Amino acid sequence: EAQVTQNPRYLITVTGKKLTVTCSQNMNHEYMSWYRQDPGLGLRQIYYSMNVEVTDKGDVPEGYKVSRKEKRNFPLILESPSPNQTSLYFCASSSFTLGPQETQYFGPGTRLLVL
């Protein structure tokens, strides 16, 4: 089954404790992206990756890091989480090779609470 998986799905942590949210897709997609969703603010893009070893900043990259060492994985790293990073996080992927059918597939989301 084609899917994007995220782990963990729920996480409570404390300020300053480094954490990683994993994202993996099994569709051989080139493009992967991370978003955060906050009430009243909609979705905002954090980072995206066009392919292995190619990453770029979205609208709100501060406080986050990413890496793309393998095509299927795109982890989101919070080196020193702060309470303002409490949010719902989504990973997504899509293919460039399907032409106009560049549908993004979203993961189930990771709900993060930073105390």
Add this chain to the structure above:
Amino acid sequence: ELKVEQNPLFLSMQEGKNYTIYCNYSTTSDRLYWYRQDPGKSLESLFVLLSNGAVKQEGRLMASLDTKARLSTLHITAAVHDLSATYFCAVDSGAGSYQLTFGKGTKLSVIP
């Protein structure tokens, strides 16, 4: 900086009625996307619009794109309760970049 505005942000409509959600964006763009999100769920892709005048339809939903006006519309025909969800449009920043900016979403409630 690309800005994307959706309106209305909240929409309550009766079953059987028609309505349109608007998505305006501030700069030239190559692609516009529409997504649906059910409460507590992830996002589902509805439409990808790639050129001026593009129109796509799926069931009771029809999306169109006017790149000159920098406007996309999502038209709902004869609404049913199952269409209740939040709808987002998203626009890429153009010039081959895939940085996406989302609108704040339109929360649609279809009342029987």
